[in-house]
Amino acid sequence: xxxxxLTLTFAALCSLLFSSNAAAQGCALTLTPHYSQYVxxxxxxxxxxxxxxxxxxxxxxGISASCHMSTAIHHPSIYNTIxxxxxxxxxxxxxxxxxxxxxxxxxxxxxxxxxxVVSADSSMVCTLAGTFWGVSSDGWIRIAVSNYLYGGTxxxxxxxxxxxxxxxxxxxxxxxxxxxxxxxxxxVARYLVFRIGVNSTCFPVSxxxxxxxxxxxS
Amino acid sequence: xxITKRSLTAALLGSIALFIVxxxxxxxxxxxxSAAPQQAVVPHIxxxxxxxxxDGSVHPEMIQDKDAYRLFLQAAALGPYPSAEERNRQRAxxxxxxxxxxxxxxxxxxxxxxxxxxxxxxxxxxTSAEAxxxxxxxxxxxxxxxxxxxxxxxxKQKLExxxxxxxxxxxxxxxxxxxxxxxxxxxxxx
Numbered sequence: 001x002x003x004x005x006l007t008l009t010f011a012a013l014c015s016l017l018f019s020s021n022a023a024a025q026g027c028a029l030t031l032t033p034h035y036s037q038y039v040x041x042x043x044x045x046x047x048x049x050x051x052x053x054x055x056x057x058x059x060x061x062g063i064s065a066s067c068h069m070s071t072a073i074h075h076p077s078i079y080n081t082i083x084x085x086x087x088x089x090x091x092x093x094x095x096x097x098x099x100x101x102x103x104x105x106x107x108x109x110x111x112x113x114x115x116x117v118v119s120a121d122s123s124m125v126c127t128l129a130g131t132f133w134g135v136s137s138d139g140w141i142r143i144a145v146s147n148y149l150y151g152g153t154x155x156x157x158x159x160x161x162x163x164x165x166x167x168x169x170x171x172x173x174x175x176x177x178x179x180x181x182x183x184x185x186x187x188v189a190r191y192l193v194f195r196i197g198v199n200s201t202c203f204p205v206s207x208x209x210x211x212x213x214x215x216x217x218s
Numbered sequence: 219x220x221i222t223k224r225s226l227t228a229a230l231l232g233s234i235a236l237f238i239v240x241x242x243x244x245x246x247x248x249x250x251x252s253a254a255p256q257q258a259v260v261p262h263i264x265x266x267x268x269x270x271x272x273d274g275s276v277h278p279e280m281i282q283d284k285d286a287y288r289l290f291l292q293a294a295a296l297g298p299y300p301s302a303e304e305r306n307r308q309r310a311x312x313x314x315x316x317x318x319x320x321x322x323x324x325x326x327x328x329x330x331x332x333x334x335x336x337x338x339x340x341x342x343x344x345t346s347a348e349a350x351x352x353x354x355x356x357x358x359x360x361x362x363x364x365x366x367x368x369x370x371x372x373x374k375q376k377l378e379x380x381x382x383x384x385x386x387x388x389x390x391x392x393x394x395x396x397x398x399x400x401x402x403x404x405x406x407x408x
Contacts, residue, residue: 034403036271038289040396042310050307052293057403058359070351097357098344099366101292101336105307135271135401201398206313 031126032060033133035100039120043192043205047112047143052105053080055122059132061096072096073127082108082141083116096126112190113167113218115142139196145218146172147211148187158182164217171202184210270404278397285402288370290393295333296326314392315385324380332373339365 035057042050055076061069073093080086086106094100108116118141123134146169148160157177162169163186171191178187189208194201272280294311296304308326317325339362347357378386 036285036289036400036402038293038396038400040290040293040311040399042307042313044306044310048306048310050310052307052311054289054293056289056292060359061356070348070354094344095348095351097347097351097359099340099347099359099362101340103292105304107303107307137399137401203395204314205310206316207310 030060030062031096031129031132032062033124034058034060035122035124035133035135037120037122037135037137039137041118041141041192041194041203043110043143043190043207045207045209047110047190048107049082049110049116049141049143049192050105050107051080051082051086051118051120051141052103053078053120053122054101054103055091055124056101058099059096059124069096069128071128074098074100075125075127076100076102077123077125078102078104079119079121080104080106081117081119082106083118086119090125093127100124110141110143112143112145115140115195118194139194141195142193143218144169144171144191144193144202145215146189146191147214147217148172148176148189149214150182150185150187151175153180153182156180158187160187163214165214167217169217170200171204178208182210184212186211186214188215272400272402272404274397274400274402278394278400281397281400281402283393284367284370286393286397286400287374288367289400289402290396291329291332291370291373292336295329295336297333298330312389315381315389317381317385321381321385325377328373328376328380331376332369335369335372336366339369 035055038054038056040050040052040054042052044050055078059074072095074096075093076091077088078091079088085108086104089104091100091102110116117138119136119138121134121136121138123131125131147163147165149163151159151161153159156179158180160176160178160182162172162174170193172189176187176189187208188211190205192203192205194203274281294308296308300308308329309322312322312325315321315325343357343359343362343365347359350357377389381389
């Protein structure tokens with residue numbers, strides 16, 4: 001009787017412990033992402049706005065005995081748009097611990113003063129875990145123009161002063177220096193303005209040109 | 219009536235006893251029993267908590283130069299046969315440095331080499347990582363990270379040697395400003 005009671009107790013305990021193990025047998029893993037995103041925005045002399053999104057990094061993978069991580073594939077995904085241009089794209093799949101370096105570029109023929117919606121979203125997708133990392137940099141972008149009037153030349157540097165005949169300059173210094181020779185009365189500097197909500201930031205793109213006539217500031 | 223009272227008292231005492239027995243069981247066992255049915259529904263349990271990142275638009279000063287140059291050089295680098303549009307973008311990306319034509323040519327060559335070395339290093343590491351995972355081991359990424367940073371440092375040094383100090387100062391200032399457009403993994407900031 002005593003032996004039977006002990007056997008039953010042992011069986012009950014085994015049953016409880018087995019349930020616990022069964023839960024642990026599910027594929028439990030931890031993914032610790034170490035990815036970075038860089039959104040490079042630039043402008044060329046034809047007012048083409050370029051947005052390049054760079055996704056770079058890897059994930060630390062902690063694996064339980066029951067996980068077959070050799071079957072997991074990680075895909076980078078980037079949503080990169082300016083106005084109506086661009087879209088979503090996915091990079092080649094790689095192993096869970098593999099290093100990923102993926103990028104996309106979109107360009108858009110901009111018109112100074114007009115604002116365009118931009119999106120730059122990066123994410124990492126695991127075939128076992130789904131999307132496990134993502135960042136975004138969304139907002140509005142526009143080309144800003146500042147018109148400058150020639151002020152004088154000293155030590156091979158021409159001084160130009162901000163001079164808006166119409167509109168107002170949202171970016172740029174009151175006075176700039178341009179390497180001589182300076183063939184025109186006006187210098188037109190362009191900037192990219194990135195806005196999130198009410199916060200705007202001017203980014204100098206080092207694009208400028210001499211002009212015989214003034215252009216409206218924006 | 220007295221039988222009903224006795225029954226109620228017995229039931230109450232029984233419930234309390236059962237509660238005490240359950241409460242005394244180790245919590246792991248109790249959770250294990252309730253977790254078992256969930257296993258069939260959700261076979262994979264993932265911790266998707268993202269690692270801490272440095273948002274360069276908030277704390278650009280926390281992003282290290284080596285990480286900023288890594289991302290910037292990648293963005294500026296092209297393959298050996300770029301399209302006209304890609305060349306335009308590269309010129310626009312490097313415009314802030316005000317490179318001369320000769321400097322731009324040197325920089326383009328250095329960046330082609332950088333891109334090739336960077337991708338080769340990744341390919342080599344990924345091949346070893348796949349082999350490690352296939353054998354049930356966890357790949358060690360640290361040697362690769364050192365190699366990656368060395369490739370970046372080497373490209374930066376070549377640029378410094380190829381262009382004028384003034385151009386390099388302008389490029390460096392631009393990269394510092396670009397940190398505000400970077401979101402960098404904490405690992406890369408340590």
